[in-house]
Amino acid sequence: MVWISHRDGARCEGCGTEITKGTFVLVARESGIRCLECAGLADLLYLPAGDPALTRRALGLSSRSATVVKFSRTRKRHERQGVLVEEGALERARGECEKDQARREGARVRRRARDAVAEQDYVVRFAQKVRDLFPACPAEEAEAIAIRACQKYSSRVGRSRAAKALDETAINLAVRAHVRHRYSRYDELLVQGLEPFEARPLVAEEIERMLDRWREPAGDPGVR
Numbered sequence: 006m007v008w009i010s011h012r013d014g015a016r017c018e019g020c021g022t023e024i025t026k027g028t029f030v031l032v033a034r035e036s037g038i039r040c041l042e043c044a045g046l047a048d049l050l051y052l053p054a055g056d057p058a059l060t061r062r063a064l065g066l067s068s069r070s071a072t073v074v075k076f077s078r079t080r081k082r083h084e085r086q087g088v089l090v091e092e093g094a095l096e097r098a099r100g101e102c103e104k105d106q107a108r109r110e111g112a113r114v115r116r117r118a119r120d121a122v123a124e125q126d127y128v129v130r131f132a133q134k135v136r137d138l139f140p141a142c143p144a145e146e147a148e149a150i151a152i153r154a155c156q157k158y159s160s161r162v163g164r165s166r167a168a169k170a171l172d173e174t175a176i177n178l179a180v181r182a183h184v185r186h187r188y189s190r191y192d193e194l195l196v197q198g199l200e201p202f203e204a205r206p207l208v209a210e211e212i213e214r215m216l217d218r219w220r221e222p223a224g225d226p227g228v229r
């Protein structure tokens with residue numbers, strides 16, 4: 006254990022150097038206070054506490070090490086400040102920690118890319134389902150509906166909900182909402198001050214007409 010001196014005035018028992026406040030010293034009953042030079046620890050580097058992973062690694066790789074403590078007058082006890090480790094061990098430990106971080110960063114980038122692909126795939130499948138149920142719905146509208154639904158059930162919410170959103174009821178709801186806003190007077194009625202529950206029945210018929218048209222086989226748009 007190495008102490009950080011909390012006062013000036015003492016001298017090293019080995020070489021007589023003055024120990025000033027803040028100096029690292031070894032204290033032993035037989036040999037008294039010694040500076041790190043005399044204690045044979047001067048080649049070690051100080052690694053302050055604060056990065057537990059780095060400290061653990063450096064200690065594991067260092068054949069010689071010491072714990073650095075300081076006496077706290079207010080708390081009346083010694084407190085751990087860091088460790089002394091071999092320079093080579095500290096360097097290798099730093100390298101390993103950096104590699105770890107690079108690995109974690111890489112994993113995060115790959116995960117994000119995977120999520121983006123999954124989301125894209127989800128939009129495509131949703132749009133396809135819209136077209137299965139509403140063959141006459143224009144492709145770009147189906148895509149707009151799918152993108153909107155995808156935002157609503159984004160991958161963060163979880164696969165089960167996303168999968169659930171692909172069932173027929175959910176598709177119908179998404180398409181109906183799209184038609185309500187895009188092809189009915191609904192939004193206009195709300196602007197005029199109607200409540201949603203008042204506006205909905207007024208536009209129900211126009212929405213149904215549009216949905217019926219989209220349900221017809223593609224390439225037969227004129228037929229009602």
Ligand SMILES: [Zn+2]
Pocket residue numbers: 017018019020021022039040041042043044
């Ligand atoms: Zn000395």
